[in-house]
Amino acid sequence: MPYYIGDVIKDAGRLIARTPEKFEETGVRVRLNTAVEEIDTAKGEVRVAGGERFPFDSLVLATGAVATLPQIPGVDTEGVFILKNLRDAITIKEYLSENRCRKVLVVGAGFIAMEICEALRTRNIDAEVIYRGELPVKRWDPDFSRLVLDELNAHGVSFVSGTTPLAVEKGAQYRLRLLTDGGPYEGDMILMALGVRPNTVLAEAVGIALGKSGAIGVDFSQQTSREGFYAAGDCCEVYHRVMQEWVNMPLGDIANKQGRVAGSSIGGAPRTFPGVVGAQSFKVFNLELALTGISERDAEKRGFDPLSVIIWGTPSARSLNIDKKRLGLKLIADRKSGRLIGAQAIGEAGAVSRVNVLSLGLWNGMTVDEIGYIDLAYSPPFSGAWDTIHIAAQKLAKAF
Amino acid sequence: MPYYIGDVIKDAGRLIARTPEKFEETGVRVRLNTAVEEIDTAKGEVRVAGGERFPFDSLVLATGAVATLPQIPGVDTEGVFILKNLRDAITIKEYLSENRCRKVLVVGAGFIAMEICEALRTRNIDAEVIYRGELPVKRWDPDFSRLVLDELNAHGVSFVSGTTPLAVEKGAQYRLRLLTDGGPYEGDMILMALGVRPNTVLAEAVGIALGKSGAIGVDFSQQTSREGFYAAGDCCEVYHRVMQEWVNMPLGDIANKQGRVAGSSIGGAPRTFPGVVGAQSFKVFNLELALTGISERDAEKRGFDPLSVIIWGTPSARSLNIDKKRLGLKLIADRKSGRLIGAQAIGEAGAVSRVNVLSLGLWNGMTVDEIGYIDLAYSPPFSGAWDTIHIAAQKLAKAF
Numbered sequence: 001m002p003y004y005i006g007d008v009i010k011d012a013g014r015l016i017a018r019t020p021e022k023f024e025e026t027g028v029r030v031r032l033n034t035a036v037e038e039i040d041t042a043k044g045e046v047r048v049a050g051g052e053r054f055p056f057d058s059l060v061l062a063t064g065a066v067a068t069l070p071q072i073p074g075v076d077t078e079g080v081f082i083l084k085n086l087r088d089a090i091t092i093k094e095y096l097s098e099n100r101c102r103k104v105l106v107v108g109a110g111f112i113a114m115e116i117c118e119a120l121r122t123r124n125i126d127a128e129v130i131y132r133g134e135l136p137v138k139r140w141d142p143d144f145s146r147l148v149l150d151e152l153n154a155h156g157v158s159f160v161s162g163t164t165p166l167a168v169e170k171g172a173q174y175r176l177r178l179l180t181d182g183g184p185y186e187g188d189m190i191l192m193a194l195g196v197r198p199n200t201v202l203a204e205a206v207g208i209a210l211g212k213s214g215a216i217g218v219d220f221s222q223q224t225s226r227e228g229f230y231a232a233g234d235c236c237e238v239y240h241r242v243m244q245e246w247v248n249m250p251l252g253d254i255a256n257k258q259g260r261v262a263g264s265s266i267g268g269a270p271r272t273f274p275g276v277v278g279a280q281s282f283k284v285f286n287l288e289l290a291l292t293g294i295s296e297r298d299a300e301k302r303g304f305d306p307l308s309v310i311i312w313g314t315p316s317a318r319s320l321n322i323d324k325k326r327l328g329l330k331l332i333a334d335r336k337s338g339r340l341i342g343a344q345a346i347g348e349a350g351a352v353s354r355v356n357v358l359s360l361g362l363w364n365g366m367t368v369d370e371i372g373y374i375d376l377a378y379s380p381p382f383s384g385a386w387d388t389i390h391i392a393a394q395k396l397a398k399a400f
Numbered sequence: 401m402p403y404y405i406g407d408v409i410k411d412a413g414r415l416i417a418r419t420p421e422k423f424e425e426t427g428v429r430v431r432l433n434t435a436v437e438e439i440d441t442a443k444g445e446v447r448v449a450g451g452e453r454f455p456f457d458s459l460v461l462a463t464g465a466v467a468t469l470p471q472i473p474g475v476d477t478e479g480v481f482i483l484k485n486l487r488d489a490i491t492i493k494e495y496l497s498e499n500r501c502r503k504v505l506v507v508g509a510g511f512i513a514m515e516i517c518e519a520l521r522t523r524n525i526d527a528e529v530i531y532r533g534e535l536p537v538k539r540w541d542p543d544f545s546r547l548v549l550d551e552l553n554a555h556g557v558s559f560v561s562g563t564t565p566l567a568v569e570k571g572a573q574y575r576l577r578l579l580t581d582g583g584p585y586e587g588d589m590i591l592m593a594l595g596v597r598p599n600t601v602l603a604e605a606v607g608i609a610l611g612k613s614g615a616i617g618v619d620f621s622q623q624t625s626r627e628g629f630y631a632a633g634d635c636c637e638v639y640h641r642v643m644q645e646w647v648n649m650p651l652g653d654i655a656n657k658q659g660r661v662a663g664s665s666i667g668g669a670p671r672t673f674p675g676v677v678g679a680q681s682f683k684v685f686n687l688e689l690a691l692t693g694i695s696e697r698d699a700e701k702r703g704f705d706p707l708s709v710i711i712w713g714t715p716s717a718r719s720l721n722i723d724k725k726r727l728g729l730k731l732i733a734d735r736k737s738g739r740l741i742g743a744q745a746i747g748e749a750g751a752v753s754r755v756n757v758l759s760l761g762l763w764n765g766m767t768v769d770e771i772g773y774i775d776l777a778y779s780p781p782f783s784g785a786w787d788t789i790h791i792a793a794q795k796l797a798k799a800f
Contacts, residue, residue: 241775253778253785261773274773281777290777352782353753359775360760373661373674375641375759377681377690378653382752385653 039206041226058228058266061203061216062259065196065234065250070107074168079176080190083112092191101125101188105178107165108193109136111282111289114148116191117157118284127157130178130185132164139291141330143310144346148284155285160185196250198235211237215248220272222262230266232258239275242293242341242362243302251280277362278342281352290355293342293362296332305335306342309396313388315350317380325349329392331358331368335400338367340393354389369397439606441626458628458666461603461616462659465596465634465650470507474568479576480590483512492591501525501588505578507565508593509536511682511689514548516591517557518684527557530578530585532564540689541730543710544746548684555685560585596650598635611637615648620672622662630666632658639675642693642741642762643702651680677762678742681752690755693742693762696732705735706742709796713788715750717780725749729792731758731768735800738767740793754789769797 035049045053067082069075079099081092095101103126106113113129114136120127129136129152135145136152136159152159163182171177174186198215200208209225211217216236218224224231233255237246254276261273281290299306310330314321325348332342343358345351361371372393378385435449445453467482469475479499481492495501503526506513513529514536520527529536529552535545536552536559552559563582571577574586598615609625611617616636618624624631633655637646654676661673681690699706710730714721725748732742743758745751761771772793778785 251778253776256785257773274770276775279775279777281779281782283779283781288782290779292775292777352777352779353756355777356753357756357760359777360757360764363774364760364764364766366760366764370674373657374763375676375679375692376653377679377692377752377755377759378651379681379683379752381683382681382688385656 036202039202041206058230060222060259060262060266061208061224061229061231061235062233062255063199063202063235066199067192067196068194069192070165070194072165072167075192077168077170077176079188080168080192082192083116084196092189095189096123096125099175099188101175103128103174103187104189104191105130105176105185105187106191106193107131107178108195109133109138109159110193110195111137111280111284113191113193114152114284115282116193117152118155121155121157121285126187128185128187129157129159130163130165130180131159131161134161137289139295140289140344140346141310144289144328144330144344147328147346148287148289151285151287196234198248198250200235203229203231203235211246211248213237213246213248217246218258220274221265221270222258222273223265230262232262239273240294241275241277243278243298245302249276249278277359279355279359281355286348287346288349288351289344289346290352291342291344292355292359293332293340295342299332299334299341304341306332307335307396307399308332308342309392309399311388311392311395313391314384315347315388316382317384320380327351327354327388329354329388331392331396333368333396333400338369338397338400339365340368340371350383350388354387357389367397368393372397436602439602441606458630460622460659460662460666461608461624461629461631461635462633462655463599463602463635466599467592467596468594469592470565470594472565472567475592477568477570477576479588480568480592482592483516484596492589495589496523496525499575499588501575503528503574503587504589504591505530505576505585505587506591506593507531507578508595509533509538509559510593510595511537511680511684513591513593514552514684515682516593517552518555521555521557521685526587528585528587529557529559530563530565530580531559531561534561537689539691539695540744540746541710544689544728544730544744547728547746548687548689551685551687596634598648598650600635603629603631603635611646611648613637613646613648617646618658620674621665621670622658622673623665630662632662639673640694641675641677643678643698645702649676649678677759679755679759681755686748687746688749688751689744689746690752691742691744692755692759693732693740695742699732699734699741704741706732707735707796707799708732708742709792709799711788711792711795713791714784715747715788716782717784720780727751727754727788729754729788731792731796733768733796733800738769738797738800739765740768740771750783750788754787757789767797768793772797 036046038047045055047053067084104120106116106129109129109131117127136148137145163180165178165180167179169177171186175188176190178185200216203216209217216231218231218236222230222232234250238249238254240247264271277292279292296306313327315325315327327347327350330344334341340361345354372390376387436446438447445455447453467484504520506516506529509529509531517527536548537545563580565578565580567579569577571586575588576590578585600616603616609617616631618631618636622630622632634650638649640647664671677692679692696706713727715725715727727747727750730744734741740761745754772790776787
C-alpha cells in the first residue's frame with residue numbers, strides 16, 4: 001500500500017485545496033499525491049515514489065488507519081465502497097449520481113454506518129443495514145440502541161440483524177447482490193462500514209514498536225520507540241485516563257491534539273498529551289448520542305466492579321419541555337472507589353452536553369456522590385433545577 | 401413582614417397544588433398561608449399567626465429573599481409590581497389581561513428583567529427597560545452585553561440607559577408615569593426588577609449570626625450559628641469554591657441542593673454541601689447566556705491577577721454551521737496559578753453547554769493549559785474537532 005502525503009487535502013475541493021498555499025506562506029511545504037515508499041533511517045531520509053528523497057531531522061508518522069474490508073469473494077466489484085476520507089466521499093457521491101442509485105446496502109452498524117444512512121435518506125436513496133449483531137451502535141446500552149433502531153425504521157432505513165456477508169455478485173433488481181448467511185440482499189451500491197485498523201506498515205518496516213493494541217506505541221510527547229520518530233492520529237495509541245491503559249482510538253479530535261503535541265515537542269516547545277477519557281458522539285436523524293469513559297464489560301475486564309443506572313429525564317425543565325423531548329442518561333461507577341467510570345446519553349437534544357460535563361468528571365476522577373451536587377448553569381430552557389446529571393448521579397450513589 | 405409556610409405552593413395552580421397531599425402521603429404536614437410570627441427557642445416552638453404553636457427538634461429557615469423596591473414616592477401605586485414568586489407571576493398576568501395593558505416599564509436590566517421583556521413581547525405588549533447603568537446584564541462582558549442590547553432592540557424592546565427612577569404617579573397616555581432623572585416615561589404597568597436581598601428577620605430575632613454578605617451564616621451541613629437551626633436557599637450563604645469565600649447567591653438550583661443537604665443532615669444521613677462555582681444562565685429571545693466563576697473585577701478584589709481572552713467560535717463545526725450561528729466565549733485565568741477562574745458565553749446555541757463543562761473545570765481547579773486539551777465528545781453537528789473551549793483556552797494559555 002502506498003503512502004500519500006497530503007492525499008486527502010488534494011481532493012477536498014475548493015476550500016481545502018487552498019491549504020497547500022496557506023502552508024507555503026508559513027514556510028511549510030506540502031507534497032500531494034506523493035507515496036512514501038521507504039524510510040531510510042541511516043541517512044535520515046524518506047524516499048517517495050519516483051525516487052525523490054527528502055531528508056529529515058524528525059519524522060512524524062501520521063499514516064492513519066485502514067478501513068476494514070471483509071475477505072469475501074467479489075469484495076472488489078465496482079460499486080463496493082469504503083468511506084474513510086474525503087476522496088472516498090466524493091467518489092461515492094459521484095457514483096450515486098452517475099448510476100442513479102435507488103438503494104444502498106450498508107454493511108456494519110457503527111456510527112459511521114448510521115451517518116451514512118442519514119445522508120442517503122436525505123438524498124431520498126433507500127438504505128438497508130446488514131449487521132451480524134443484534135442492535136445498532138453496540139457501544140451504547142441496548143436500551144439506547146433500540147431507540148436508534150426505531151429512529152432508523154422511522155426514517156425508512158431497514159435493519160437486517162444477525163447477518164454476515166458471504167460474497168458480492170451482480171444483482172438482478174439492483175446492480176449488486178450481497179450473499180449472506182441469511183440469504184441474498186440487493187442494492188446499487190454496497191458500503192462497507194466495518195471500522196478501521198491502524199496503518200502501521202511504514203512504522204514496522206523501520207522497527208518501531210507497536211503497543212498491545214496493535215497501533216504504534218508512543219509516549220506522552222507522541223514519540224515512538226525510536227528517538228526523533230513521532231506518531232500522531234489513528235495510526236498510534238493514546239493514553240486512556242479511565243482504563244489507565246494505552247489504547248487505539250481512531251477519532252479526529254484526538255488526532256488533532258496528538259498532531260499539535262508532536263509538533264510542539266519537535267518545534268522546541270515540548271508538551272505532553274494528557275490522554276483521553278473516551279468521549280465520542282454522533283447524530284442520526286433526530287437523535288444525538290454521546291458516550292464517555294468505559295462500558296460495564298470493559299470495566300469488568302479491567303478489574304473494576306461496575307454499578308450502573310439509567311435515568312430518563314428531559315433536556316430542559318419539564319414545564320418548558322412542551323414537545324416532550326426525552327433525554328436518556330446511563331451512568332457507570334466503580335463500586336470500590338465510588339468514582340464515575342462511564343456515561344452514555346441519548347436524546348433529541350442535550351445528550352452531548354451532558355456527556356461533555358461528565359467527561360470532565362471522569363478526567364478529574366470525581367465520585368458519583370460529588371457529581372450529584374456539581375454546580376451547573378441552571379435555567380428552565382436548559383435544564384431542571386436538578387439536572388438529569390444530578391438525578392442520575394444521586395440515584396447511582398444510593399445504589400452503593 | 402409575615403412568614404408564610406408553603407405560601408407559594410398554594411398559588412401555583414393545579415399542578416403544584418397537589419403537592420401538600422403528596423407530602424401528606426409521606427407523613428410530612430404542609431401548612432399553607434401560615435405566617436410564623438415568633439420562634440420560641442426556649443420551648444423549641446414556632447408560634448404562627450392566630451397563636452397556634454408547633455414544636456420542633458430542628459428548624460430549617462428557608463425564608464428566601466425579599467425583592468428590592470426603590471424608596472421613591474408612589475412606589476406602592478397600583479400597577480407597580482415585583483416578580484419574586486409564582487403568586488406574583490399570576491397576579492401580573494391577571495393585571496395585564498384585566499387592564500388590557502399595552503406597554504410595561506421594566507426597571508432594572510438583570511436576567512429577570514430580560515426574561516420579563518421576552519415574556520411581554522410574546523404577548524405582544526410593548527416593553528421599555530429603564531436602567532441606571534449603561535448596558536444590560538452587567539455580569540457579562542460589555543462585548544456580550546451589547547449583543548443582548550441588539551437582541552432586545554431587534555425584538556421591539558426599547559432600552560433607556562443611565563436613568564434612575566424618582567417617583568411614580570398617574571400617567572396620561574398610559575395608566576402610570578415613572579418620573580426619572582432623564583424625564584418621564586409612561587406605561588400601564590411598572591415592573592421593578594432590581595434584585596433581591598436575603599430575608600433574615602426571623603433568624604436575627606433569635607440571634608442567629610449573619611455572614612459578611614448579610615445572609616444567614618451556615619456551615620457545610622447548612623447548620624447556622626445556633627445548633628439544631630439550619631438554613632437553606634436564598635436567605636443564607638453558600639461557599640464559593642473559586643472565591644474561597646462564603647457569599648449570598650440567590651439561585652433556585654443552589655436552594656434545592658442546600659435544602660436536601662439540610663434535610664439529610666437533620667434526618668440522620670449527614671452530608672456536606674461542596675459549594676458552588678457561580679454557574680448561571682438565562683435565555684432572552686434567541687440568545688442564550690451563561691457564566692461561571694468570577695469576573696475580572698471580582699478577581700482583582702480577591703487578590704487574583706486576572707488575564708482574559710474572548711473568542712468568537714461556532715456551536716457546531718463550521719462546515720455544518722449553515723445558518724452562521726456565532727458563539728462567544730470569554731475565559732478568565734489567574735496569572736499566578738495558571739488556573740481558570742471564570743468563563744462567560746453567549747450565542748444562539750451552545751453557550752450553556754460550554755459553561756457547564758468549564759464549571760467542572762473550575763470545580764476541580766484546572767489550569768487553562770490543561771483545559772486546552774480536554775477530551776470532549778466531538779462530532780461535527782456539535783462542535784469542531786477543536787471546540788471553542790479548546791481554542792479559547794489555548795489562546796489564553798499563550799498569553800501568560
